[in-house]
Amino acid sequence: MGGSRETKLTNHYLLTIVLASRNDSIFIKLFLTALKKLTKNSFKVIICDNGSDKINQFHLSKIVREFKNVHLFRLEAEAGNRGHGKTLDYLISIVDTKYCVVMDSDCIVLKKNWDEIMLKSLDEKIKIIGATASKQRSGNRIGAGDFPLPFLAMFEIDFYRSIKISCLPGDILLGQDTCWEWKTKIESNNYRGKTFVTKNTRDYIQGPFRDLTGVEEYYHEDILIAAHFGRGGSQGLAKFIKTNGKENIFFLIYLYVLWKIKWKIEIRKWSLISRKIIESQI
Numbered sequence: 001m002g003g004s005r006e007t008k009l010t011n012h013y014l015l016t017i018v019l020a021s022r023n024d025s026i027f028i029k030l031f032l033t034a035l036k037k038l039t040k041n042s043f044k045v046i047i048c049d050n051g052s053d054k055i056n057q058f059h060l061s062k063i064v065r066e067f068k069n070v071h072l073f074r075l076e077a078e079a080g081n082r083g084h085g086k087t088l089d090y091l092i093s094i095v096d097t098k099y100c101v102v103m104d105s106d107c108i109v110l111k112k113n114w115d116e117i118m119l120k121s122l123d124e125k126i127k128i129i130g131a132t133a134s135k136q137r138s139g140n141r142i143g144a145g146d147f148p149l150p151f152l153a154m155f156e157i158d159f160y161r162s163i164k165i166s167c168l169p170g171d172i173l174l175g176q177d178t179c180w181e182w183k184t185k186i187e188s189n190n191y192r193g194k195t196f197v198t199k200n201t202r203d204y205i206q207g208p209f210r211d212l213t214g215v216e217e218y219y220h221e222d223i224l225i226a227a228h229f230g231r232g233g234s235q236g237l238a239k240f241i242k243t244n245g246k247e248n249i250f251f252l253i254y255l256y257v258l259w260k261i262k263w264k265i266e267i268r269k270w271s272l273i274s275r276k277i278i279e280s281q282i
Contacts, residue, residue, distance in 0.1 A: 015043035017101040018091035025059040027105040040113040044069040050077040088167035106229035112281040127191040128155040140175035147183040
């Protein structure tokens with residue numbers, strides 16, 4: 001399947017992988033390394049930095065220069081879900097390959113030929129495949145648990161554009177988070193999405209990331225295909241505040257310092273485990 005596509009698209013890329021980045025340069029080298037070593041089909045990567053601080057901008061630019069077929073530009077968008085959705089809409093609008101893959105920077109592919117597995121799942125009825133969130137941990141988010149979300153998702157670009165989908169969030173209280181229209185518009189046009197099996201390390205302790213907090217592992221036919229660190233450049237601050245917001249301010253500061261130290265330690269462990277999995281397949 002992959003070979004026939006490569007023949008037809010000589011001198012062209014088959015996939016464009018798009019990424020909205022904001023203060024998450026710590027993940028980018030591993031993200032790009034995994035793509036370089038584990039992707040079967042021809043691809044390019046487009047990264048949009050939408051509002052990183054100067055330090056992250058510097059590191060991101062330096063990392064990108066180490067890889068071929070990676071394009072970086074900056075777009076000033078507001079922080080939060082709306083800015084993320086706007087950036088994804090723009091990135092998808094400039095894709096000029098047959099297929100588009102939307103990813104989070106802290107979602108790492110971990111299976112050789114992951115792209116071929118996803119391509120083989122798309123057909124006349126299934127128009128998007130990818131990772132979803134644990135339903136029990138995502139509240140009423142539309143698509144959580146049963147439809148691909150923008151952590152790792154692949155679709156054919158012409159189909160996507162034909163039904164005029166937007167990644168902008170709607171009413172968050174109604175579960176209309178970033179890319180909520182993926183599920184509603186695709187299903188309302190009588191097509192379907194396909195998801196990997198999601199296992200969160202808060203519940204599942206048999207996977208390689210079992211010693212880390214809140215990592216989501218994505219499985220295809222019992223094979224680990226990707227993993228999502230899930231805290232990104234925010235270091236999990238939003239979840240921290242939500243959980244501990246009623247505490248004394250000084251105690252909050254103390255807890256957050258400990259939280260940040262733990263975040264850095266887990267990033268190192270995450271990177272080490274991921275690299276071992278990647279290298280074992282080369």
